Amino acid sequence: MPGELTDIIALSLRVTGLALLISSLIGIPLGALAGLRRFIGRRLLMLILYTGMGFPPVVVGLFVYLLLSRNGWLSGLPTEFLPSLFTPAAMVFAQTILSLPLVAGLTAAAVMAVDPNLRLQVRALGASQVQAAWTILGEARAGVLVAVIAGFGSIISEVGAVMMVGGNIAGHTRVLTTAIVLETSKGNFDLALALGGVLLGLSFLANFALLTLQGKTLDP
Amino acid sequence: MRPQRITLLLLAAMLLLAACGPAAPAEPQRLALATTTSTEASGLLAYLLPHFEEQFNATVEVVAVGTGQALQLGRDGNADVLLVHARTQEDEFMAAGDGVRREDVMYNDFVLLGPADDPAGVAGSASAAEALSRIAAAGATFISRGDDSGTHVKELEIWAIAGLEPTGDWYVSAGQGMGAVLTMADELTGYTLSDRATYLARTLEGTELVIVLEGDPILFNPYGVIAVNPDKNEAINNELANQFIDWLVSLEAQQLIAEFGVAEFGSPLFTPDSEAWRNR
Numbered sequence: 001m002p003g004e005l006t007d008i009i010a011l012s013l014r015v016t017g018l019a020l021l022i023s024s025l026i027g028i029p030l031g032a033l034a035g036l037r038r039f040i041g042r043r044l045l046m047l048i049l050y051t052g053m054g055f056p057p058v059v060v061g062l063f064v065y066l067l068l069s070r071n072g073w074l075s076g077l078p079t080e081f082l083p084s085l086f087t088p089a090a091m092v093f094a095q096t097i098l099s100l101p102l103v104a105g106l107t108a109a110a111v112m113a114v115d116p117n118l119r120l121q122v123r124a125l126g127a128s129q130v131q132a133a134w135t136i137l138g139e140a141r142a143g144v145l146v147a148v149i150a151g152f153g154s155i156i157s158e159v160g161a162v163m164m165v166g167g168n169i170a171g172h173t174r175v176l177t178t179a180i181v182l183e184t185s186k187g188n189f190d191l192a193l194a195l196g197g198v199l200l201g202l203s204f205l206a207n208f209a210l211l212t213l214q215g216k217t218l219d220p
Numbered sequence: 221m222r223p224q225r226i227t228l229l230l231l232a233a234m235l236l237l238a239a240c241g242p243a244a245p246a247e248p249q250r251l252a253l254a255t256t257t258s259t260e261a262s263g264l265l266a267y268l269l270p271h272f273e274e275q276f277n278a279t280v281e282v283v284a285v286g287t288g289q290a291l292q293l294g295r296d297g298n299a300d301v302l303l304v305h306a307r308t309q310e311d312e313f314m315a316a317g318d319g320v321r322r323e324d325v326m327y328n329d330f331v332l333l334g335p336a337d338d339p340a341g342v343a344g345s346a347s348a349a350e351a352l353s354r355i356a357a358a359g360a361t362f363i364s365r366g367d368d369s370g371t372h373v374k375e376l377e378i379w380a381i382a383g384l385e386p387t388g389d390w391y392v393s394a395g396q397g398m399g400a401v402l403t404m405a406d407e408l409t410g411y412t413l414s415d416r417a418t419y420l421a422r423t424l425e426g427t428e429l430v431i432v433l434e435g436d437p438i439l440f441n442p443y444g445v446i447a448v449n450p451d452k453n454e455a456i457n458n459e460l461a462n463q464f465i466d467w468l469v470s471l472e473a474q475q476l477i478a479e480f481g482v483a484e485f486g487s488p489l490f491t492p493d494s495e496a497w498r499n500r
Contacts, residue, residue, distance in 0.1 A: 070407055085407055163396070167404055170366060170393035182395040186368045 004171070009198065012175040013206075015088055016156045019095035023103045024148055030100075031107025031147065032133050036119070046108065052101025057094075058160030064094040065164050086167040091175070094161040099151035106150055110143020111136050145214050149207055156203055176202070249278045251460050254299035256370075258328070259443070260284035262417045262489055267480055272467050278460060287370065294318055297452030301461040303468075305370070305443045319446040321462065323469050326477050326490045327442040330374055331419060332433035333402075334360075334411040342411070348436040349382035356382075359390045361410030363401050366393030370441075375413045378438060405429055415441070420485040442493065445469070469494035 034045050066072040068085045083089030114136050122132045137144060159177035166173035168182060176199045183192040259265050260282060269280045283293060287306045293299045295318050303325065304310060313319050332351055334342060340358035345351035355362050364386070365372040379386055392410065394401050398418045405412040406427050419429070445465050450458035467473055474492035481489035 086404065163400075167392075167400075168395045170395060172392070174395065178395070182367060185397075 005198075007171060008174055008176055008179050009202065011088060011173070012156065012177075012199075012202070015091045015162070015175060016095060016152065019092045019099055019155055020103075020148065020152050022092070022096045023100040023151055027100050027103030027147070027151070028107050028137070028144060031104040031109075031144075032111050032137055034104065035108035035111035036133055036136065046105070049101045049105035049108065053105050055098065055101070056160065057098055057158040058164065060094055060097050061161035061164030064090065064097065064161065068093075068165065085165060086169060086173060088166070088173060091162045091166040091173060094165045095155040095158070098158060098161060099155045102154055103147045103151040106147030107137075107140075107144050110140040110147060113143065114139045141214065145210065149210055152206060152210070153203065156206070157199065246277060248273070249276070249457065249460050251278050251280045251301065251457060251464055252283065252299045253280050253301050253303060253464075254283045254285065254290040254293040255303040256287050256290060256305060257284050258305070258415065258417065259303060262481075264477070264480055264490060268473065268476055271473070271476065272464060275467070276460070276463055278464075280464075294446065294448045297448065297456060299448055300457045301448065301464055302446040303443060304446070305441050307442060307444070310444050310446060313446065318449055318452075320449050320458070321447040321465060323445050323465055324493050324495060325443045325445050325468055326474075326493050327440050328490045329416055329434065329441055330371065330413055330439040331416050331431045332411065332439075333405060333414055333419060333429040334432040335409040336428060336430050338432055339409075340411065342432045345433055347381075348378045348433060348438055351433045352378055352386075353382045353384060355411050356384050356386060356390075359388065361390050361392060361405075361408050362386065363392045363394055363405045363408065363410045363412040365398065365401055365413075366395045367397070369398075371398060371413060371415060374439075374441070378413075381438070402427065402429065417481070417489040420481070420487070420489065424485070443490075469496055471496055471500055 031049075034042060034049065065085065067074060068082055068090055069075070070085075074082070083093050118139060119132055119136055122135050127135065157177065159181055162168075162173070162175055163178050163181065166175070166178065168174050168178035174182075176195055180192050180195045180199070183189075183195065253265075255265070261284075265280075265282055265284075269282070272278065273280060283290070283299065285293070287304045287309065290299075290302055290304050291306070291309055291313055294302045294313065295316075302319070305327075310319075310322060314322050332342065332348060334340070340355045340360035342351045342354050345354060352362075364375060392404070392408070394404055396404075398414055399422070401412055402414060402419065402422050404410070406429055409428075411432070412429075416434075419427075419431070422429075445468055447458060447461040447465055448456055450456040474494050474497040477490050477492045478488055481487070
């Protein structure tokens with residue numbers, strides 16, 4: 001297990017980290033847009049984002065599975081741009097879908113909470129739309145950080161989607177959560193519990209790093 | 221109405237209610253059966269047991285667990301009778317005096333599944349071990365349960381006979397249940413070892429996997445029934461356990477086993493194999 005364990009930890013971090021990066025790159029601008037601009041379909045977008053926050057991982061896993069399956073929804077179409085099933089890329093794909101609504105929805109909520117007068121002031125000082133949005137995001141950075149942390153927490157700990165589209169293949173797509181499920185089914189409760197401890201510690205360290213990265217963000 | 225009258229009325233009502241209850245000639249006897257998940261999950265017990273319960277005025281309480289745990293329940297005296305599939309462990313159980321009677325009941329079998337075009341050319345192999353050797357030589361994808369289950373143990377046994385240690389990109393250790401592994405094998409167009417019942421159930425839902433090898437004696441999975449030693453504690457119902465065993469190995473019950481699943485799957489899930497059935 002030891003050599004295997006480092007592989008499992010590394011893959012957990014790689015898959016979740018990449019999914020979080022992608023959902024942050026898309027989700028933060030999307031959330032800022034939804035929170036700041038008035039446009040047709042804005043309420044619908046918010047509704048979709050908020051609904052997506054509570055999406056069961058196993059349903060997302062099923063959805064991605066049917067999307068990528070040989071005999072799935074897209075069979076017969078050129079799908080070279082999509083990842084193959086039972087690969088880390090497929091897991092990143094599923095986890096991105098899971099974390100994106102959280103990052104975007106909470107970012108939107110955070111920027112909406114910023115004093116609207118600030119935006120007017122910045123605009124009056126001659127800032128462009130993008131510059132104004134950037135300033136407001138900076139003002140709401142504590143909320144945006146929470147959005148990213150919530151996204152991370154939801155996918156580092158989920159098992160339904162990665163089990164379904166990753167397949168828990170030893171040395172290839174096995175991550176901490178799927179390893180815990182496997183060891184529990186084998187009756188190795190001690191090892192499963194130890195893996196759970198590793199997961200918890202990892203989550204703690206990652207959040208610590210995120211908070212440190214943001215420096216004094218949480219201080220007024 | 222005076223209070224006494226009310227009391228009397230209530231008493232009368234209660235007596236009437238009690239009289240209206242089911243007229244039970246005798247309380248049905250309880251039989252605690254510890255068995256493996258396969259007999260329960262396949263629906264065999266739900267199909268078989270009502271026949272026994274009706275004939276013998278008994279209630280069979282089924283505890284479906286892993287084979288190891290079922291044997292442990294017997295060792296602890298928490299079951300009257302066991303229906304399990306682990307011949308070596310069953311023999312140890314008998315040798316230790318934990319059981320007083322053991323009979324062959326039936327067997328089901330494992331089948332080697334693979335894609336219809338059979339890229340490793342497995343069809344026509346003389347044995348399961350040769351089939352796995354061909355898969356390894358061709359480097360064709362093989363999905364292993366990898367979860368220490370009975371099926372996984374059987375697969376490792378065959379690799380050992382073939383004198384091979386399966387490693388490499390082609391050998392996929394899934395660490396999941398049979399259903400999930402069948403899905404993966406289908407998706408990755410790979411080979412896998414499955415029990416026949418789970419595979420047949422999957423064919424109803426649609427699968428591209430076909431049986432590429434079957435019938436090697438090593439793939440047989442025999443089930444035995446064991447009466448737990450009644451000396452363990454007073455609660456053990458040895459008389460009913462013996463009646464159950466007599467019934468299970470009788471031609472009547474064996475015929476029921478032979479017919480189980482034929483209507484649904486087109487072939488039986490279990491093959492009867494009691495002494496009475498073999499000598500019929």
